[in-house]
Amino acid sequence: MKSLSLSATRLSTYQRCPKSYELKFLKKVPGAPVKAPLLGQILHQALAEVYRWPAWRGVPSLAVVQDHWNEAIKKHPELTNDLCTEGWRMLQDYHARQIAPLAQWREPVGVEGRIEGELTVDQVTFKLTGRYDRLDCLTTGNTQAVLHLVDYKTSRQQQSLPELERDLQLGLYQLALEQRYGQVLQTVSHIYLRTGDVVSFEASAAQKALALEKIQALARDMLHREQFEAKTGKHCRSCDARQYCDTFTETPKAYAPKPSVGVQLSLA
Ligand code: SF4
Incomplete structure:
Protein backbone atom coordinates (compact mmCIF):
# COMPACT_ATOMS: atom_id res chain seq x y z
CA MET A 1 0.00 0.00 0.00
CA LYS A 2 1.21 3.49 -0.80
CA SER A 3 2.14 5.25 2.44
CA LEU A 4 0.59 8.69 2.85
CA SER A 5 -0.46 10.70 5.86
CA LEU A 6 -2.31 14.01 5.47
CA SER A 7 -3.57 16.84 7.67
CA ALA A 8 -4.42 20.52 7.31
CA THR A 9 -0.83 21.34 8.31
CA ARG A 10 0.52 18.73 5.93
CA LEU A 11 -1.66 19.83 3.04
CA SER A 12 -0.64 23.47 3.41
CA THR A 13 3.04 22.47 3.84
CA TYR A 14 2.75 20.47 0.65
CA GLN A 15 1.28 23.40 -1.23
CA ARG A 16 4.00 25.74 0.01
CA CYS A 17 6.87 23.35 -0.78
CA PRO A 18 6.43 19.68 -1.80
CA LYS A 19 10.03 18.94 -0.77
CA SER A 20 9.38 20.21 2.73
CA TYR A 21 6.32 17.95 2.94
CA GLU A 22 8.37 14.97 1.75
CA LEU A 23 11.17 15.60 4.24
CA LYS A 24 8.91 16.26 7.24
CA PHE A 25 6.04 13.87 6.74
CA LEU A 26 7.25 11.06 4.47
CA LYS A 27 10.94 10.83 5.37
CA LYS A 28 10.24 12.12 8.89
CA VAL A 29 13.48 13.98 9.39
CA PRO A 30 13.96 14.96 13.05
CA GLY A 31 12.46 18.35 13.88
CA ALA A 32 12.29 20.41 17.02
CA PRO A 33 10.48 18.39 19.73
CA VAL A 34 6.95 19.68 20.32
CA LYS A 35 5.63 19.29 23.85
CA ALA A 36 2.64 21.16 25.22
CA PRO A 37 3.68 23.42 28.14
CA LEU A 38 2.85 21.90 31.53
CA LEU A 39 0.49 24.68 32.63
CA GLY A 40 -1.49 24.27 29.39
CA GLN A 41 -1.78 20.50 29.95
CA ILE A 42 -3.06 20.98 33.51
CA LEU A 43 -5.57 23.66 32.50
CA HIS A 44 -6.89 21.35 29.77
CA GLN A 45 -7.24 18.50 32.30
CA ALA A 46 -9.10 20.69 34.81
CA LEU A 47 -11.48 22.09 32.17
CA ALA A 48 -12.18 18.62 30.78
CA GLU A 49 -13.30 17.53 34.27
CA VAL A 50 -15.42 20.67 34.74
CA TYR A 51 -17.28 19.87 31.50
CA ARG A 52 -17.99 16.34 32.70
CA TRP A 53 -20.18 17.88 35.40
CA PRO A 54 -23.71 16.45 34.98
CA ALA A 55 -26.46 18.77 33.75
CA TRP A 56 -28.85 17.82 36.57
CA ARG A 57 -26.51 19.41 39.11
CA GLY A 58 -26.90 22.84 37.52
CA VAL A 59 -24.30 25.39 36.47
CA PRO A 60 -20.96 24.58 38.18
CA SER A 61 -19.91 27.08 40.82
CA LEU A 62 -16.40 28.47 41.12
CA ALA A 63 -15.85 26.00 43.98
CA VAL A 64 -16.45 23.11 41.55
CA VAL A 65 -13.86 24.55 39.16
CA GLN A 66 -11.44 24.98 42.06
CA ASP A 67 -11.89 21.35 43.15
CA HIS A 68 -10.99 20.14 39.65
CA TRP A 69 -8.05 22.53 39.48
CA ASN A 70 -6.76 21.27 42.84
CA GLU A 71 -7.11 17.67 41.68
CA ALA A 72 -5.24 18.45 38.46
CA ILE A 73 -2.32 20.25 40.15
CA LYS A 74 -1.99 17.49 42.75
CA LYS A 75 -0.84 15.19 39.94
CA HIS A 76 1.87 17.69 38.93
CA PRO A 77 3.88 18.70 42.01
CA GLU A 78 6.55 20.05 39.64
CA LEU A 79 4.30 23.03 38.77
CA THR A 80 5.84 26.15 40.33
CA ASN A 81 3.88 28.40 42.69
CA ASP A 82 3.90 31.23 40.16
CA LEU A 83 2.42 29.03 37.45
CA CYS A 84 -0.09 27.69 39.94
CA THR A 85 -1.26 31.22 40.74
CA GLU A 86 -1.36 32.11 37.07
CA GLY A 87 -3.37 29.02 36.17
CA TRP A 88 -5.92 29.57 38.91
CA ARG A 89 -6.32 33.22 37.84
CA MET A 90 -7.07 32.02 34.28
CA LEU A 91 -9.68 29.56 35.51
CA GLN A 92 -11.37 32.14 37.74
CA ASP A 93 -11.58 34.46 34.77
CA TYR A 94 -12.86 31.62 32.58
CA HIS A 95 -15.58 30.81 35.09
CA ALA A 96 -16.65 34.46 35.31
CA ARG A 97 -16.89 34.85 31.53
CA GLN A 98 -17.93 31.44 30.23
CA ILE A 99 -19.73 29.58 33.01
CA ALA A 100 -21.28 31.91 35.63
CA PRO A 101 -23.46 33.82 33.10
CA LEU A 102 -25.13 30.58 31.85
CA ALA A 103 -28.81 30.16 32.69
CA GLN A 104 -28.60 26.41 32.17
CA TRP A 105 -25.79 23.83 32.13
CA ARG A 106 -25.69 21.52 29.15
CA GLU A 107 -23.33 18.60 28.92
CA PRO A 108 -21.14 18.68 25.81
CA VAL A 109 -21.28 15.92 23.17
CA GLY A 110 -17.70 15.17 24.13
CA VAL A 111 -14.62 16.47 25.93
CA GLU A 112 -11.06 15.77 24.81
CA GLY A 113 -12.57 13.66 22.07
CA ARG A 114 -11.41 12.07 18.89
CA ILE A 115 -12.92 12.71 15.46
CA GLU A 116 -12.88 10.05 12.77
CA GLY A 117 -14.16 9.97 9.22
CA GLU A 118 -13.22 8.96 5.70
CA LEU A 119 -12.53 10.63 2.40
CA THR A 120 -12.07 8.81 -0.89
CA VAL A 121 -9.89 10.32 -3.59
CA ASP A 122 -9.18 8.35 -6.79
CA GLN A 123 -10.27 5.05 -5.20
CA VAL A 124 -7.97 5.61 -2.22
CA THR A 125 -9.82 5.93 1.08
CA PHE A 126 -8.13 8.24 3.55
CA LYS A 127 -8.91 7.95 7.21
CA LEU A 128 -9.80 11.27 8.82
CA THR A 129 -8.78 11.59 12.44
CA GLY A 130 -8.39 14.50 14.79
CA ARG A 131 -8.93 15.72 18.33
CA TYR A 132 -10.90 18.48 20.00
CA ASP A 133 -11.08 19.92 23.51
CA ARG A 134 -14.85 20.18 23.60
CA LEU A 135 -17.74 19.56 21.25
CA ASP A 136 -21.09 21.21 22.04
CA CYS A 137 -24.45 20.61 20.45
CA LEU A 138 -26.49 23.78 20.13
CA THR A 139 -30.23 23.95 19.59
CA THR A 140 -32.29 27.08 19.41
CA GLY A 141 -36.07 26.70 19.37
CA ASN A 142 -37.20 24.29 16.68
CA THR A 143 -34.16 24.70 14.48
CA GLN A 144 -31.89 21.78 13.65
CA ALA A 145 -29.16 20.95 16.18
CA VAL A 146 -25.71 22.16 15.17
CA LEU A 147 -22.24 21.42 16.48
CA HIS A 148 -19.81 23.89 18.03
CA LEU A 149 -16.19 22.82 18.41
CA VAL A 150 -14.08 24.49 21.11
CA ASP A 151 -10.32 24.48 21.58
CA TYR A 152 -8.59 26.12 24.55
CA LYS A 153 -5.42 28.07 23.90
CA THR A 154 -2.83 29.01 26.49
CA SER A 155 -0.41 30.86 24.21
CA HIS A 190 -10.60 29.20 20.07
CA ILE A 191 -10.78 30.39 23.67
CA TYR A 192 -7.62 32.14 24.86
CA LEU A 193 -7.38 31.42 28.57
CA ARG A 194 -4.84 34.13 29.37
CA THR A 195 -6.92 36.97 27.97
CA GLY A 196 -10.45 35.58 27.84
CA ASP A 197 -10.61 36.36 24.11
CA VAL A 198 -12.73 34.10 21.95
CA VAL A 199 -11.95 33.83 18.24
CA SER A 200 -14.65 32.05 16.24
CA PHE A 201 -14.79 30.81 12.66
CA GLU A 202 -18.10 30.12 10.98
CA ALA A 203 -18.29 26.88 9.01
CA SER A 204 -20.68 27.48 6.09
CA ALA A 205 -21.76 24.99 3.40
CA ALA A 206 -20.04 27.14 0.74
CA GLN A 207 -16.82 27.16 2.76
CA LYS A 208 -17.02 23.38 3.15
CA ALA A 209 -17.50 22.85 -0.61
CA LEU A 210 -14.51 25.07 -1.34
CA ALA A 211 -12.34 23.36 1.28
CA LEU A 212 -13.33 19.92 -0.04
CA GLU A 213 -12.34 20.96 -3.55
CA LYS A 214 -8.93 22.13 -2.29
CA ILE A 215 -8.40 19.02 -0.14
CA GLN A 216 -9.25 16.66 -3.00
CA ALA A 217 -7.05 18.53 -5.47
CA LEU A 218 -4.07 18.51 -3.09
CA ALA A 219 -4.60 14.88 -2.03
CA ARG A 220 -4.87 13.80 -5.69
CA ASP A 221 -1.70 15.67 -6.54
CA MET A 222 0.14 14.05 -3.64
CA LEU A 223 -1.09 10.59 -4.56
CA HIS A 224 0.21 10.76 -8.09
CA ARG A 225 3.39 12.75 -7.55
CA GLU A 226 6.69 11.03 -8.28
CA GLN A 227 9.02 13.90 -7.44
CA PHE A 228 8.69 16.35 -4.55
CA GLU A 229 10.36 19.45 -5.90
CA ALA A 230 11.66 22.28 -3.73
CA LYS A 231 9.91 25.66 -3.82
CA THR A 232 12.17 28.20 -2.19
CA GLY A 233 10.95 31.45 -0.67
CA LYS A 234 10.68 33.38 2.58
CA HIS A 235 9.09 30.28 4.14
CA CYS A 236 12.49 28.51 3.97
CA ARG A 237 13.58 30.55 7.01
CA SER A 238 10.99 28.86 9.20
CA CYS A 239 11.16 25.44 7.54
CA ASP A 240 11.91 22.69 10.13
CA ALA A 241 13.52 20.57 7.43
CA ARG A 242 15.94 23.17 6.03
CA GLN A 243 19.01 21.45 7.53
CA TYR A 244 18.16 18.39 5.45
CA CYS A 245 17.25 20.23 2.26
CA ASP A 246 19.86 20.08 -0.50
CA THR A 247 18.29 23.11 -2.18
CA PHE A 248 18.61 25.30 0.90
CA THR A 249 22.06 24.15 2.02
CA GLU A 250 25.05 22.75 0.18
CA THR A 251 25.82 20.47 3.11
CA PRO A 252 22.50 18.86 4.07
CA LYS A 253 22.40 16.64 7.14
CA ALA A 254 21.99 12.91 6.63
CA TYR A 255 18.86 11.17 7.90
CA ALA A 256 17.57 7.62 8.15
CA PRO A 257 14.18 7.17 6.39
CA LYS A 258 11.38 5.95 8.72
CA PRO A 259 9.11 3.01 7.84
CA SER A 260 5.69 3.78 6.26
CA VAL A 261 2.58 3.84 8.44
CA GLY A 262 -0.27 3.56 5.93
CA VAL A 263 -2.75 6.01 4.48
CA GLN A 264 -4.33 8.40 6.93
CA LEU A 265 -5.82 11.87 6.85
CA SER A 266 -5.77 13.76 10.12
CA LEU A 267 -7.28 17.10 11.04
CA ALA A 268 -4.71 18.97 13.03
S1 SF4 B 1 14.22 24.84 3.01
FE1 SF4 B 1 12.80 25.77 1.58
S2 SF4 B 1 13.07 24.61 -0.31
FE2 SF4 B 1 13.98 23.42 1.32
S3 SF4 B 1 12.39 22.04 1.99
FE3 SF4 B 1 12.27 23.80 3.31
S4 SF4 B 1 10.78 25.16 2.35
FE4 SF4 B 1 11.40 23.66 0.82
Whole structure:
Protein backbone atom coordinates (compact mmCIF):
# COMPACT_ATOMS: atom_id res chain seq x y z
CA MET A 1 0.00 0.00 0.00
CA LYS A 2 1.21 3.49 -0.80
CA SER A 3 2.14 5.25 2.44
CA LEU A 4 0.59 8.69 2.85
CA SER A 5 -0.46 10.70 5.86
CA LEU A 6 -2.31 14.01 5.47
CA SER A 7 -3.57 16.84 7.67
CA ALA A 8 -4.42 20.52 7.31
CA THR A 9 -0.83 21.34 8.31
CA ARG A 10 0.52 18.73 5.93
CA LEU A 11 -1.66 19.83 3.04
CA SER A 12 -0.64 23.47 3.41
CA THR A 13 3.04 22.47 3.84
CA TYR A 14 2.75 20.47 0.65
CA GLN A 15 1.28 23.40 -1.23
CA ARG A 16 4.00 25.74 0.01
CA CYS A 17 6.87 23.35 -0.78
CA PRO A 18 6.43 19.68 -1.80
CA LYS A 19 10.03 18.94 -0.77
CA SER A 20 9.38 20.21 2.73
CA TYR A 21 6.32 17.95 2.94
CA GLU A 22 8.37 14.97 1.75
CA LEU A 23 11.17 15.60 4.24
CA LYS A 24 8.91 16.26 7.24
CA PHE A 25 6.04 13.87 6.74
CA LEU A 26 7.25 11.06 4.47
CA LYS A 27 10.94 10.83 5.37
CA LYS A 28 10.24 12.12 8.89
CA VAL A 29 13.48 13.98 9.39
CA PRO A 30 13.96 14.96 13.05
CA GLY A 31 12.46 18.35 13.88
CA ALA A 32 12.29 20.41 17.02
CA PRO A 33 10.48 18.39 19.73
CA VAL A 34 6.95 19.68 20.32
CA LYS A 35 5.63 19.29 23.85
CA ALA A 36 2.64 21.16 25.22
CA PRO A 37 3.68 23.42 28.14
CA LEU A 38 2.85 21.90 31.53
CA LEU A 39 0.49 24.68 32.63
CA GLY A 40 -1.49 24.27 29.39
CA GLN A 41 -1.78 20.50 29.95
CA ILE A 42 -3.06 20.98 33.51
CA LEU A 43 -5.57 23.66 32.50
CA HIS A 44 -6.89 21.35 29.77
CA GLN A 45 -7.24 18.50 32.30
CA ALA A 46 -9.10 20.69 34.81
CA LEU A 47 -11.48 22.09 32.17
CA ALA A 48 -12.18 18.62 30.78
CA GLU A 49 -13.30 17.53 34.27
CA VAL A 50 -15.42 20.67 34.74
CA TYR A 51 -17.28 19.87 31.50
CA ARG A 52 -17.99 16.34 32.70
CA TRP A 53 -20.18 17.88 35.40
CA PRO A 54 -23.71 16.45 34.98
CA ALA A 55 -26.46 18.77 33.75
CA TRP A 56 -28.85 17.82 36.57
CA ARG A 57 -26.51 19.41 39.11
CA GLY A 58 -26.90 22.84 37.52
CA VAL A 59 -24.30 25.39 36.47
CA PRO A 60 -20.96 24.58 38.18
CA SER A 61 -19.91 27.08 40.82
CA LEU A 62 -16.40 28.47 41.12
CA ALA A 63 -15.85 26.00 43.98
CA VAL A 64 -16.45 23.11 41.55
CA VAL A 65 -13.86 24.55 39.16
CA GLN A 66 -11.44 24.98 42.06
CA ASP A 67 -11.89 21.35 43.15
CA HIS A 68 -10.99 20.14 39.65
CA TRP A 69 -8.05 22.53 39.48
CA ASN A 70 -6.76 21.27 42.84
CA GLU A 71 -7.11 17.67 41.68
CA ALA A 72 -5.24 18.45 38.46
CA ILE A 73 -2.32 20.25 40.15
CA LYS A 74 -1.99 17.49 42.75
CA LYS A 75 -0.84 15.19 39.94
CA HIS A 76 1.87 17.69 38.93
CA PRO A 77 3.88 18.70 42.01
CA GLU A 78 6.55 20.05 39.64
CA LEU A 79 4.30 23.03 38.77
CA THR A 80 5.84 26.15 40.33
CA ASN A 81 3.88 28.40 42.69
CA ASP A 82 3.90 31.23 40.16
CA LEU A 83 2.42 29.03 37.45
CA CYS A 84 -0.09 27.69 39.94
CA THR A 85 -1.26 31.22 40.74
CA GLU A 86 -1.36 32.11 37.07
CA GLY A 87 -3.37 29.02 36.17
CA TRP A 88 -5.92 29.57 38.91
CA ARG A 89 -6.32 33.22 37.84
CA MET A 90 -7.07 32.02 34.28
CA LEU A 91 -9.68 29.56 35.51
CA GLN A 92 -11.37 32.14 37.74
CA ASP A 93 -11.58 34.46 34.77
CA TYR A 94 -12.86 31.62 32.58
CA HIS A 95 -15.58 30.81 35.09
CA ALA A 96 -16.65 34.46 35.31
CA ARG A 97 -16.89 34.85 31.53
CA GLN A 98 -17.93 31.44 30.23
CA ILE A 99 -19.73 29.58 33.01
CA ALA A 100 -21.28 31.91 35.63
CA PRO A 101 -23.46 33.82 33.10
CA LEU A 102 -25.13 30.58 31.85
CA ALA A 103 -28.81 30.16 32.69
CA GLN A 104 -28.60 26.41 32.17
CA TRP A 105 -25.79 23.83 32.13
CA ARG A 106 -25.69 21.52 29.15
CA GLU A 107 -23.33 18.60 28.92
CA PRO A 108 -21.14 18.68 25.81
CA VAL A 109 -21.28 15.92 23.17
CA GLY A 110 -17.70 15.17 24.13
CA VAL A 111 -14.62 16.47 25.93
CA GLU A 112 -11.06 15.77 24.81
CA GLY A 113 -12.57 13.66 22.07
CA ARG A 114 -11.41 12.07 18.89
CA ILE A 115 -12.92 12.71 15.46
CA GLU A 116 -12.88 10.05 12.77
CA GLY A 117 -14.16 9.97 9.22
CA GLU A 118 -13.22 8.96 5.70
CA LEU A 119 -12.53 10.63 2.40
CA THR A 120 -12.07 8.81 -0.89
CA VAL A 121 -9.89 10.32 -3.59
CA ASP A 122 -9.18 8.35 -6.79
CA GLN A 123 -10.27 5.05 -5.20
CA VAL A 124 -7.97 5.61 -2.22
CA THR A 125 -9.82 5.93 1.08
CA PHE A 126 -8.13 8.24 3.55
CA LYS A 127 -8.91 7.95 7.21
CA LEU A 128 -9.80 11.27 8.82
CA THR A 129 -8.78 11.59 12.44
CA GLY A 130 -8.39 14.50 14.79
CA ARG A 131 -8.93 15.72 18.33
CA TYR A 132 -10.90 18.48 20.00
CA ASP A 133 -11.08 19.92 23.51
CA ARG A 134 -14.85 20.18 23.60
CA LEU A 135 -17.74 19.56 21.25
CA ASP A 136 -21.09 21.21 22.04
CA CYS A 137 -24.45 20.61 20.45
CA LEU A 138 -26.49 23.78 20.13
CA THR A 139 -30.23 23.95 19.59
CA THR A 140 -32.29 27.08 19.41
CA GLY A 141 -36.07 26.70 19.37
CA ASN A 142 -37.20 24.29 16.68
CA THR A 143 -34.16 24.70 14.48
CA GLN A 144 -31.89 21.78 13.65
CA ALA A 145 -29.16 20.95 16.18
CA VAL A 146 -25.71 22.16 15.17
CA LEU A 147 -22.24 21.42 16.48
CA HIS A 148 -19.81 23.89 18.03
CA LEU A 149 -16.19 22.82 18.41
CA VAL A 150 -14.08 24.49 21.11
CA ASP A 151 -10.32 24.48 21.58
CA TYR A 152 -8.59 26.12 24.55
CA LYS A 153 -5.42 28.07 23.90
CA THR A 154 -2.83 29.01 26.49
CA SER A 155 -0.41 30.86 24.21
CA ARG A 156 0.46 34.42 25.24
CA GLN A 157 -0.59 35.82 21.87
CA GLN A 158 -3.37 34.91 19.52
CA GLN A 159 -1.89 32.68 16.86
CA SER A 160 -3.64 32.99 13.57
CA LEU A 161 -3.20 29.99 11.32
CA PRO A 162 -2.39 30.79 7.70
CA GLU A 163 -5.70 31.23 5.83
CA LEU A 164 -5.28 28.12 3.69
CA GLU A 165 -4.48 25.91 6.67
CA ARG A 166 -7.43 27.30 8.64
CA ASP A 167 -9.82 26.68 5.73
CA LEU A 168 -8.52 23.14 5.25
CA GLN A 169 -8.81 22.37 8.94
CA LEU A 170 -12.35 23.71 9.11
CA GLY A 171 -13.29 21.70 6.01
CA LEU A 172 -11.83 18.50 7.44
CA TYR A 173 -13.67 18.98 10.75
CA GLN A 174 -16.92 19.55 8.85
CA LEU A 175 -16.52 16.39 6.80
CA ALA A 176 -15.65 14.13 9.71
CA LEU A 177 -18.24 15.50 12.16
CA GLU A 178 -21.08 15.31 9.66
CA GLN A 179 -20.18 11.69 8.94
CA ARG A 180 -19.99 10.85 12.64
CA TYR A 181 -22.95 12.76 14.05
CA GLY A 182 -25.12 13.55 10.98
CA GLN A 183 -25.12 17.14 12.21
CA VAL A 184 -23.64 20.26 10.77
CA LEU A 185 -20.61 21.95 12.30
CA GLN A 186 -21.58 25.59 12.70
CA THR A 187 -18.63 27.16 14.50
CA VAL A 188 -15.10 26.50 15.68
CA SER A 189 -14.04 28.69 18.61
CA HIS A 190 -10.60 29.20 20.07
CA ILE A 191 -10.78 30.39 23.67
CA TYR A 192 -7.62 32.14 24.86
CA LEU A 193 -7.38 31.42 28.57
CA ARG A 194 -4.84 34.13 29.37
CA THR A 195 -6.92 36.97 27.97
CA GLY A 196 -10.45 35.58 27.84
CA ASP A 197 -10.61 36.36 24.11
CA VAL A 198 -12.73 34.10 21.95
CA VAL A 199 -11.95 33.83 18.24
CA SER A 200 -14.65 32.05 16.24
CA PHE A 201 -14.79 30.81 12.66
CA GLU A 202 -18.10 30.12 10.98
CA ALA A 203 -18.29 26.88 9.01
CA SER A 204 -20.68 27.48 6.09
CA ALA A 205 -21.76 24.99 3.40
CA ALA A 206 -20.04 27.14 0.74
CA GLN A 207 -16.82 27.16 2.76
CA LYS A 208 -17.02 23.38 3.15
CA ALA A 209 -17.50 22.85 -0.61
CA LEU A 210 -14.51 25.07 -1.34
CA ALA A 211 -12.34 23.36 1.28
CA LEU A 212 -13.33 19.92 -0.04
CA GLU A 213 -12.34 20.96 -3.55
CA LYS A 214 -8.93 22.13 -2.29
CA ILE A 215 -8.40 19.02 -0.14
CA GLN A 216 -9.25 16.66 -3.00
CA ALA A 217 -7.05 18.53 -5.47
CA LEU A 218 -4.07 18.51 -3.09
CA ALA A 219 -4.60 14.88 -2.03
CA ARG A 220 -4.87 13.80 -5.69
CA ASP A 221 -1.70 15.67 -6.54
CA MET A 222 0.14 14.05 -3.64
CA LEU A 223 -1.09 10.59 -4.56
CA HIS A 224 0.21 10.76 -8.09
CA ARG A 225 3.39 12.75 -7.55
CA GLU A 226 6.69 11.03 -8.28
CA GLN A 227 9.02 13.90 -7.44
CA PHE A 228 8.69 16.35 -4.55
CA GLU A 229 10.36 19.45 -5.90
CA ALA A 230 11.66 22.28 -3.73
CA LYS A 231 9.91 25.66 -3.82
CA THR A 232 12.17 28.20 -2.19
CA GLY A 233 10.95 31.45 -0.67
CA LYS A 234 10.68 33.38 2.58
CA HIS A 235 9.09 30.28 4.14
CA CYS A 236 12.49 28.51 3.97
CA ARG A 237 13.58 30.55 7.01
CA SER A 238 10.99 28.86 9.20
CA CYS A 239 11.16 25.44 7.54
CA ASP A 240 11.91 22.69 10.13
CA ALA A 241 13.52 20.57 7.43
CA ARG A 242 15.94 23.17 6.03
CA GLN A 243 19.01 21.45 7.53
CA TYR A 244 18.16 18.39 5.45
CA CYS A 245 17.25 20.23 2.26
CA ASP A 246 19.86 20.08 -0.50
CA THR A 247 18.29 23.11 -2.18
CA PHE A 248 18.61 25.30 0.90
CA THR A 249 22.06 24.15 2.02
CA GLU A 250 25.05 22.75 0.18
CA THR A 251 25.82 20.47 3.11
CA PRO A 252 22.50 18.86 4.07
CA LYS A 253 22.40 16.64 7.14
CA ALA A 254 21.99 12.91 6.63
CA TYR A 255 18.86 11.17 7.90
CA ALA A 256 17.57 7.62 8.15
CA PRO A 257 14.18 7.17 6.39
CA LYS A 258 11.38 5.95 8.72
CA PRO A 259 9.11 3.01 7.84
CA SER A 260 5.69 3.78 6.26
CA VAL A 261 2.58 3.84 8.44
CA GLY A 262 -0.27 3.56 5.93
CA VAL A 263 -2.75 6.01 4.48
CA GLN A 264 -4.33 8.40 6.93
CA LEU A 265 -5.82 11.87 6.85
CA SER A 266 -5.77 13.76 10.12
CA LEU A 267 -7.28 17.10 11.04
CA ALA A 268 -4.71 18.97 13.03
S1 SF4 B 1 14.22 24.84 3.01
FE1 SF4 B 1 12.80 25.77 1.58
S2 SF4 B 1 13.07 24.61 -0.31
FE2 SF4 B 1 13.98 23.42 1.32
S3 SF4 B 1 12.39 22.04 1.99
FE3 SF4 B 1 12.27 23.80 3.31
S4 SF4 B 1 10.78 25.16 2.35
FE4 SF4 B 1 11.40 23.66 0.82
